[in-house]
Amino acid sequence: MNQRKKALFNWSGGKDSALALQTILKDNQFEVISLLTTINEETLTSSIHSIPIEILSKQADSIGIPLHTVLFAKDLKNYDHRMRETVEYFKKQGVTHFIFGDILLADIKTYRESKLNPLGIEVVEPLWDKSSSEIMDIFLTSGIKTKIIVTQTDKLNHTFIGKNLDRNTVNLFPNEIDICGENGEYHTLAYAGGLFKKEIDFSISEIKKIYYNIDLDNGKTKTVTYWQAEITVPTHKF
Template identity: 40%
Template sequence: MFTIENYNDVSTPKKALFNWSSGKDSALALYKIVQNPDIEIECLVTSVNQEFQRVSMHGVRVDLLQAQAKSIGLPLKILQIPEMPTMEVYENVMTEALNELKDEGITHSVFGDIFLEDLRKYREDQLAKIGFQGVFPLWKIPTNQLIQEFITLGFKTIIVCVNERYLDKSFVGRIIDQNFINDLPDNVDVCGENGEFHTFTFDGPVFSEPIDFEVGEIVYRKYEKPKEQDSSNKACDTDTNDAFDFGFWYCDLIKKK
């Protein structure tokens, strides 16, 4: 029973935004964080390619993203990001959005990252500049364990993008199940944490109803390496010299009416 004597022991949940990618790691991280009484998720935040109106890297159409948010039951804030933005442009868009959310009392930012130390440090450093704290519900949980938990919980997700450095065209458009996991090469993380593949999650315990879609065409895209004079400040920079030697296979998904 709640009494005046234990009033001071009751903590107010911290208001947080959730960085929603539309994929499986986001879905599982959201499932876990909503069970944490110390965190209250106020909205989903997703960056979208301004030119193509698709989720950055995943290639998922905005109407499917909006359908996910509706089924989850949380407001969606879309950040319009230019294709191949400079780091300065990317950080300015993020900072402006976070400052607006900070004015609404939000102080924490939740991510689905699992084990990339450099990425976590970058996120935390950027958040600290504006007084936010990062939250990482999946951090350091073995990916083999995570993917089995994901499937057992009843989540369903489809591969919408693969990096041809790691996987060929045959993997895109597949549903993640035990057969998919068994078919992955040994050098590919089962959660695709190194960017080997990206997903769209369309059913599971965070949704009030499944997202209804049909599979469209499969397309190949190769990104142009930034010009040398511009490469030092590109948000897509990588330390891998041959990163731009490889392209990506995308599976288009079309929302059913």
């Protein structure tokens, strides 16, 4: 019997991460020793989905794989340094592969390989090279439950925040958006079913409008606006 290769799974907390990890665990070629999530050190939320670190920890506990978090400055000035430290830390534990849940964006895959391959790490993309419609069909039969927690305001309005990503919701999507949100149209939080042993308890207390300034290659700056759920972690009284 071939020994499984040690891997680190890059965990966003959303649907693609959950589906990619479930796929990897079923395939059983890799020993996933940890989940890795990048965290905004000011807000203590994940850097893209803005999921609180408490929820990310609950996800990891429910899945049964430890969570390793890396804190970054808001302007990402320490990103490369922190990631190099992280790679070296896990290489000492025998990790040879980093796994991601990307689907279609070739520039992101190329970027990951350009950063990790020179450090002796191979990139694995279990969902890669399938169409968004194929991935959505697989997701909808995976048993994984997710809620939409972020939408780009010019793509999906605020009424989508808090909806479960199911067939009924997908049928409401405008035709012009990517069905999996590959262009940033929406992000999700995975909370139950599939690879989760117990449901993650959370609530949405508020929906905020947030703004990101993106520096373009031509030297100009583009402002992108999002609707974002304010995630509340329940406090249990004993």
